Amino acid sequence: MAKPVSIEVWNPHGKYRVVSTKPMPGTRWINLLMEQDCRVEICTQKKTILSVEDIIALIGDKCDGVIGQLTEDWGETLFSALSRAGGKAFSNMAVGYNNVDVNAANKYGVAIGNTPGVLTETTAELAASLSVSAARRIVEADEFMRAGLYDGWLPNLFVGNLLKGQTVGVIGAGRIGSAYARMMVEGFKMNLIYYDLYQATRLEKFVTAYAEFLKANGEQPVTWKRAASMEEVLREADVISLHPILDKTTYHLVNKERLAIMKKEAVLVNCSRGPVIDEVALVEHLKQNPMFRVGLDVFEDEPYMKPGLADLKNAIVVPHIASASKWTREGMATLAALNVLGKIKGYPIWSDPNQVEPFLNENAPPPAASPSIVNAKALGLPVSRL
Ligand SMILES: NC(=O)C1=CN([C@@H]2O[C@H](COP(=O)(O)OP(=O)(O)OC[C@H]3O[C@@H](n4cnc5c(N)ncnc54)[C@H](O)[C@@H]3O)[C@@H](O)[C@H]2O)C=CC1
Numbered sequence: 079m080a081k082p083v084s085i086e087v088w089n090p091h092g093k094y095r096v097v098s099t100k101p102m103p104g105t106r107w108i109n110l111l112m113e114q115d116c117r118v119e120i121c122t123q124k125k126t127i128l129s130v131e132d133i134i135a136l137i138g139d140k141c142d143g144v145i146g147q148l149t150e151d152w153g154e155t156l157f158s159a160l161s162r163a164g165g166k167a168f169s170n171m172a173v174g175y176n177n178v179d180v181n182a183a184n185k186y187g188v189a190i191g192n193t194p195g196v197l198t199e200t201t202a203e204l205a206a207s208l209s210v211s212a213a214r215r216i217v218e219a220d221e222f223m224r225a226g227l228y229d230g231w232l233p234n235l236f237v238g239n240l241l242k243g244q245t246v247g248v249i250g251a252g253r254i255g256s257a258y259a260r261m262m263v264e265g266f267k268m269n270l271i272y273y274d275l276y277q278a279t280r281l282e283k284f285v286t287a288y289a290e291f292l293k294a295n296g297e298q299p300v301t302w303k304r305a306a307s308m309e310e311v312l313r314e315a316d317v318i319s320l321h322p323i324l325d326k327t328t329y330h331l332v333n334k335e336r337l338a339i340m341k342k343e344a345v346l347v348n349c350s351r352g353p354v355i356d357e358v359a360l361v362e363h364l365k366q367n368p369m370f371r372v373g374l375d376v377f378e379d380e381p382y383m384k385p386g387l388a389d390l391k392n393a394i395v396v397p398h399i400a401s402a403s404k405w406t407r408e409g410m411a412t413l414a415a416l417n418v419l420g421k422i423k424g425y426p427i428w429s430d431p432n433q434v435e436p437f438l439n440e441n442a443p444p445p446a447a448s449p450s451i452v453n454a455k456a457l458g459l460p461v462s463r464l
């Protein structure tokens with residue numbers, strides 16, 4: 079039997095019981111739930127990653143919906159517990175949902191929400207920051223200053239890579255990958271090569287238009303190419319950023335063999351999911367190639383790093399903060415709450431999960447719909463006509 083977990087309760091007499099496994103930023107999400115007759119229970123346990131047993135204890139005997147986190151293992155055990163408690167909805171406070179067994183949720187008729195769109199730019203900005211920081215060795219230089227080692231300007235001190243005119247490679251040119259590509263192309267005038275299962279038409283149009291603008295101003299135009307294989311991107315690009323979802327097709331997408339075909343001075347950035355890179359192979363590659371640099375926001379065995387990674391000067395490591403801007407995190411909480419609320423209230427599903435702005439406008443009530451339910455089709459849920 080799991081120990082009872084500590085909780086904070088809002089609107090104790092609300093008709094529907096909604097549980098959040100973590101305190102989340104802002105209060106709008108709590109208010110929106112309370113206004114619709116929900117009793118909101120927030121787990122305040124001082125434990126970063128809740129176990130399945132902890133969450134079963136939180137669900138209890140009656141629970142209409144749960145807002146959870148990407149660190150939790152939402153599979154058969156939790157969905158059957160939620161279903162037994164009368165629950166019909168779960169939402170990750172994240173766009174990625176590789177921690178959720180959607181087939182198990184389908185079996186119990188539980189709707190699965192995620193939070194796309196609101197974190198696109200914030201995440202892309204961190205990927206861009208890691209790209210520049212790695213290329214220009216900013217973290218190494220900062221450590222050097224703080225260690226009191228700077229004794230004057232030198233021609234060879236922390237020489238890095240110029241981005242302008244170089245090639246940026248994007249693997250997974252979806253929402254975040256495309257936003258990142260635009261930042262690097264427009265901000266640094268880099269040429270683009272990308273690999274995705276689908277054509278990124280809007281991104282291609284953007285780069286074409288930007289190239290025409292540059293040309294009209296007498297500047298060297300940027301170029302773009304959709305690669306036929308991932309290897310083509312790895313071989314040609316100077317900076318490569320990974321933005322696919324994590325599934326069977328992307329597990330260890332970057333492995334020993336693929337690292338070997340990258341340029342010796344390339345920069346590799348990962349703000350997707352840790353297992354997209356074989357981290358043991360990466361540590362070895364970084365040791366053998368000191369001019370190869372990485373910027374990592376995510377790790378294969380999060381929260382742990384593979385042995386040796388933390389000692390390497392050519393690696394920048396940050397603790398999964400890519401979506402951590404105040405506006406985005408508050409928005410993620412709102413979308414997650416509205417996903418759960420929508421299912422409880424029997425609302426339809428928002429027709430375009432890429433256009434979630436109406437849910438984020440603090441000056442107007444949100445539409446009567448669930449912003450993004452990934453298994454809506456499998457559960458036969460109706461789509462909003464709004
Ligand atoms: N580090 C962080 O804090 C964050 C991480 N993420 C991660 O980023 C991922 C992407 O998010 P979005 O851009 O919103 O999703 P998205 O669905 O818009 O983009 C994912 C892209 O990956 C492509 N893709 C899928 N399999 C592929 C393969 N085998 N090879 C190449 N491309 C492939 C898809 O076609 C799609 O275009 C999320 O699933 C999540 O895991 C998202 C937000 C924050």
Ligand SMILES: O=C(O)C(=O)CO
Nearest residue numbers: 171172173174197401
């Ligand atoms: O949204 C996600 O998938 C994250 O990793 C955290 O923002």
